[in-house]
Amino acid sequence: MSRTLQLYQLQTIDSEIDQTRQELAQLAAQLGESDDLKQAKTRMEITSQELRRAQTVMQDLDLELKSLATKTSNQEKKLYSGKMSSAKEASNLQDEVSSLKRRQADLEENLLEAMMVVEESEEAVETAQTRLSSITSQWSAGQEELLQEQDALNRRLAELKSRRPILAQPISESDLKLYEQMRPKKAGRAVVAVKGDLCQGCGIAMPSNHLRRARSGTEILTCPTCGRILYVP
Numbered sequence: 001m002s003r004t005l006q007l008y009q010l011q012t013i014d015s016e017i018d019q020t021r022q023e024l025a026q027l028a029a030q031l032g033e034s035d036d037l038k039q040a041k042t043r044m045e046i047t048s049q050e051l052r053r054a055q056t057v058m059q060d061l062d063l064e065l066k067s068l069a070t071k072t073s074n075q076e077k078k079l080y081s082g083k084m085s086s087a088k089e090a091s092n093l094q095d096e097v098s099s100l101k102r103r104q105a106d107l108e109e110n111l112l113e114a115m116m117v118v119e120e121s122e123e124a125v126e127t128a129q130t131r132l133s134s135i136t137s138q139w140s141a142g143q144e145e146l147l148q149e150q151d152a153l154n155r156r157l158a159e160l161k162s163r164r165p166i167l168a169q170p171i172s173e174s175d176l177k178l179y180e181q182m183r184p185k186k187a188g189r190a191v192v193a194v195k196g197d198l199c200q201g202c203g204i205a206m207p208s209n210h211l212r213r214a215r216s217g218t219e220i221l222t223c224p225t226c227g228r229i230l231y232v233p
């Protein structure tokens, strides 16, 4: 096998390894929670907090109203028991009962408003929950696909890496060194094929005598334009 074919085969597998690694990196960026999912979770947290707050306000008002109702009822009983010692005392008590009832009416109105806020908050939580569930199921399905893809790419990478030493083994140390040094400087492609008389690295035609020499495969020739090692099939 010619020196340049050996190098070309090594280049091919290295390019495939590079490509697979690039795909794995792109995939890794897509794994994890999406912005939509994060937003839906935040919305769910906020609406739940608002509901808890509204429920607390409602419960507090309810308790306050109950204790006020008991107090009003007791004072009223006292008022109608006829056990007042004086007309003044009865009048004072009457005023107190009236005031308690006004306060009770205010609280009832507040409680009604609080109940409405709770109802609205419950609806908001329900909406947020529905959205979160739907986004979560879409996201999970997507993640499952990505994980399968990642698995396949990892297996491919392992297979390519296990084949590489077999291809590198027959190549002379100096050719290998040249190749390894050139690869990072040529965007990963140190060896390119020639099609017709065109270098596949830069697309530029090369002189016919250069091409003839490159075709033999026994010496390492580089493209006069892009400097890559040439392989002529």
Ligand SMILES: [Zn+2]
Pocket (backbone or CB within 6 Å): 199, 200, 201, 202, 203, 204, 223, 224, 225, 226, 227, 228
């Ligand atoms: Zn070239």
